[in-house]
Amino acid sequence: MDYFDPHIHMVSRTTDDYATLARMGCVGMSEPAFWAGFDRGSAESFRDYFRQLTEFERSRAAAYGIAHYTWLCINAKEAENVSLSREVIAMIPEFLDRPNVLGIGEIGLNKNTKNESIVFLEHLELAAKFDELILIHTPHLHDKYPGTRMILDMLQGDSRLQPQRVLVDHVEEHTIGEVLDRGFWAGMTLYPVSKCTPARAADMVEQFGTERLCVNSAGDWGPSQPTAVPNFIFEMRRRGHSEATIRRVVYDNPLAFFSQCRRFHFQPRA
Amino acid sequence: MSAQEVLDREFLEIRARILKIAASLDRIERSDSPPADPARMALIREGLELLLKDSPGRAKNVQLLFSLPYSPDWPAALGVPVGKKG
Incomplete structure (x- = not known):
C-alpha cells in the first residue's frame, strides 16, 4: 500500500533507509526541524540545517521516488535560549518560499517552561503572519498531559x-480526545518504548475513527523504527480493517492536511 | 473480531508482559540498598491496581496516573501572555 510518513527525521537516517521505505510503499514524507541531539551554537547552524532540509534531503528522497517535504522552526529543547530562538525565527522567512516547505514545525513544549512558551508564541506569530500550516510537538512522558493542554490553550x-490547519503530534490515549474535540488534526507517533505502539494506535483508530488522524514513525537518531507505519498497516490488516480505512489514515489524511499548503504539490503514482 | 478472538491473539503476549513486570519487581526487591524510590514504587503499585478495575479506559487512566497535573491558571503562574490575539 502506498503511504505517507508525515513525521520522520531523515537527516538522521541512512540512504539505505530511503531504499527500504520506498520498497515498503512510502511515496511521501514530511520532515520537521528538530533537535540535533546537542544544542546548536548559532543561528548560522540553523541556516545550514534548513538548507539540508530544503535541498539535500529533498534530492536524496527523490532518488528513491519519495516526495520529501519539510517544516521549519527552532525546536522546544533549544527554545530555552530565547535570544538564539529569536534569531532563528527571524531567519525562517528566507526559506518559506522553498517548494518543499509545508509550514512551521515541529514547535511546542518540552518541559513546559516560561521560555518555551514565549518562543512557541513567537512561532505562532510567524505562522499567522505568513499564513502557514503548523506542526506541533507535544512533550514526553509525564509532561505530555499538562504540556498538550498548555499548547492547545495558546493555539486557541x-x-x-484555524484548528484545521494545525496538526498536533505525538498524541496518546490521554491527549487524543481533547485534540480532536477542539478541531485539530492529530498524529500518533509509533516508537518502540515511549509514545505509542502500532497496536495502541490501531486501538485509538477504533475508538476515535479515522477523521483528522495520522500515524508516523518520527524515525530519528534515537531508538526508533523508520518502518513503523508499515507495521501499523500490518496490525490494522490483522484486525480485519478494510484497505480503505487503512489508506485513509496513512495516505488520504496526510495528503488532505498537506494540501492546505499553497506550495504543496504531489503527483500520485499512476 | 470477537472478544474470544482478541483474547486468543493476545493471551501469550499478556502472559509475557505480566512475567516481565513480575521479574522486574523481583529484580528491584533483591537488589542492594538503598531501597527503590518509594514514590515511584507506589505509582507502579497504583498502575497495577488500575489494570484490575472492571472499567474501560485503562490505558488512558494509566497515562493520567503517570502524568503531571494541568492547571488552567498556568499563564499567570508562568507570566506568559496567552489569549486575546487576532
Whole structure:
C-alpha cells in the first residue's frame, strides 16, 4: 500500500533507509526541524540545517521516488535560549518560499517552561503572519498531559489560527480526545518504548475513527523504527480493517492536511 | 473480531508482559540498598491496581496516573501572555 510518513527525521537516517521505505510503499514524507541531539551554537547552524532540509534531503528522497517535504522552526529543547530562538525565527522567512516547505514545525513544549512558551508564541506569530500550516510537538512522558493542554490553550488564544490547519503530534490515549474535540488534526507517533505502539494506535483508530488522524514513525537518531507505519498497516490488516480505512489514515489524511499548503504539490503514482 | 478472538491473539503476549513486570519487581526487591524510590514504587503499585478495575479506559487512566497535573491558571503562574490575539 502506498503511504505517507508525515513525521520522520531523515537527516538522521541512512540512504539505505530511503531504499527500504520506498520498497515498503512510502511515496511521501514530511520532515520537521528538530533537535540535533546537542544544542546548536548559532543561528548560522540553523541556516545550514534548513538548507539540508530544503535541498539535500529533498534530492536524496527523490532518488528513491519519495516526495520529501519539510517544516521549519527552532525546536522546544533549544527554545530555552530565547535570544538564539529569536534569531532563528527571524531567519525562517528566507526559506518559506522553498517548494518543499509545508509550514512551521515541529514547535511546542518540552518541559513546559516560561521560555518555551514565549518562543512557541513567537512561532505562532510567524505562522499567522505568513499564513502557514503548523506542526506541533507535544512533550514526553509525564509532561505530555499538562504540556498538550498548555499548547492547545495558546493555539486557541489566537483567533487567527484555524484548528484545521494545525496538526498536533505525538498524541496518546490521554491527549487524543481533547485534540480532536477542539478541531485539530492529530498524529500518533509509533516508537518502540515511549509514545505509542502500532497496536495502541490501531486501538485509538477504533475508538476515535479515522477523521483528522495520522500515524508516523518520527524515525530519528534515537531508538526508533523508520518502518513503523508499515507495521501499523500490518496490525490494522490483522484486525480485519478494510484497505480503505487503512489508506485513509496513512495516505488520504496526510495528503488532505498537506494540501492546505499553497506550495504543496504531489503527483500520485499512476 | 470477537472478544474470544482478541483474547486468543493476545493471551501469550499478556502472559509475557505480566512475567516481565513480575521479574522486574523481583529484580528491584533483591537488589542492594538503598531501597527503590518509594514514590515511584507506589505509582507502579497504583498502575497495577488500575489494570484490575472492571472499567474501560485503562490505558488512558494509566497515562493520567503517570502524568503531571494541568492547571488552567498556568499563564499567570508562568507570566506568559496567552489569549486575546487576532
